[in-house]
Structures are given as structure tokens and as C-alpha cells.
Amino acid sequence: MCRVIAVANQKGGVSKTTTSINLGVGLVKLGKKVALVDADPQGHLTMGLGFPKNVRVTLKNMMENIIMGIEFDPKEAILSHKEGVDVIPANKLLTGMDMSLLTAEDREKVLREYLELLEDDYDYIIIDCMPSLGMLTINALSAADSVLIPVQPQYYAADGLTELLKVVKGIKHRFNPELEIEGILFTMDSSRYNNSKRNKQAVKAAYGAEMRIFEQSIPRSEAIAETASEGISIFAYDNRSKGAKSYAELAQEVVNHA
């Protein structure tokens, strides 16, 4: 059975893309078959794994085929990364998709319909969402079994989650009754600082009772920051780093949960 996880937070720069990549590779290392879906017109996941931004067939083409009811090969967009993850890429051409979706039939479920064509081939499909709560993100949440929420332990972190959780509840109610919260993941964590500890505590106090907060948090690390320009995961960059260990541990928590 395939589990679809949307990595979402409307805030930019909280490590959604980095987490999608490294959780994905972490799951591959646990023997799982994994596809990563770049659902952000910025194409950071695509580029962060070393693929060119002018790649020919992207998520946009796949979704267009669904919208227009054209017969197509759902695997045509898939790129294989040397670390064992498959990637459905995106680039700035995906920008127009929010508009195209507005007038599409079953517009919230276009991505879901596409991913259903791939599910037999994977244990996990991870969707890297864009930093907004527009139609593409709504499609991702409608397609997902669960949503993983990266949060940087900053002062207003607990505040910013309210809006996202409202949208998640709305989607669950209207389009996707099975949608769960996979968990809140603290990223870019500098836990030696007291204020980071305090801010984590605030999020736990506000949400810990209703949803899982991953035991493992991801440290702020220079090595992790450098992986994007290398087109590789933290595992290939430095398998013994704290960052690699934390993502390995996160992958294990995700597997244990299922």
C-alpha cells in the first residue's frame, strides 16, 4: 500500500523542500520505493536534486492531461535520481496551473487522479508543496494520506500553524476525510539556545495534545544547507553527519507510524 505524504507549510524557507528530499532518500535507505513530487513552480526540489530547470516533461503536463481527459503515459514525467528516488519535476511553467485548475472539473482532485496512476509502483509518494495555500497545495492535501508540517522553532511558530491547520480541517471535511496529520517536525533547530527550546515548548503546549510532534528534530547545519547546490541528499553529502542521522531517524519514525 502506498502512503502519500504532503510536506506543507505556507511559510517559505522552513525546510519543506530539504525535508522532502532527505526524508525521501531516508525512506529509500530503509528499503522503500519512493517518488518525490515537486508541486512548487519554483522547482527547488527538481534543481536541488541536480535536474535542469528546463526539463521537458513535468508535473504540469501530467496534470494537464488529467484536466483534458487525454490518454497518456503517467510515467513519462519520472526522472530517476542516482540515490534511488524517483522525481516528478516542476519548473516555473507550473505557475499557470493554479489558474487552469480554477475552471477544471473536480479541480481539487486533479493531482490525486494523477498520483493514483502511480501508486502501485511506490511505498511512499512525497509531495513538496509551494509556500502558499492556493489550488496546487489544496490539490496536494486532497491527494495525501497525511501532511507533514516542518516548523522552525521561532517565536511566532505556533501562531502561523493556525491557518494551515484550518485549511487541513477544511480539506478533510470537504474532499479527503482520511487526511491525517503525519506530524509536526522541528527544522533548523538550534536546541542549544534557550529560545529555541522555549519556542518548541510553546508549539507542544498548543498542539501536542491533538497531533504528533516528531521526537526527532532536524538540526540547523551547514552541511544540510550545502546539499542543494550539489544535487544530492545529506546522506550522499556526509552520511555520518548529524543531519544525516536526524533524517534517518525521521524516516524510521514515519515508517513506524504507518
Ligand code: ADP
Ligand atoms: P522551503 O522549501 O520550506 O522554502 P527549503 O528546504 O528550501 O525551505 O530551505 C530554505 C533554505 O534553508 C535553503 O537554502 C536550505 O538549503 C536551507 N536549509 C534547509 N534546512 C536546513 C537545515 N536543517 N540547516 C541549515 N539550512 C537549512
Ligand code: MG
Ligand atoms: Mg520549497
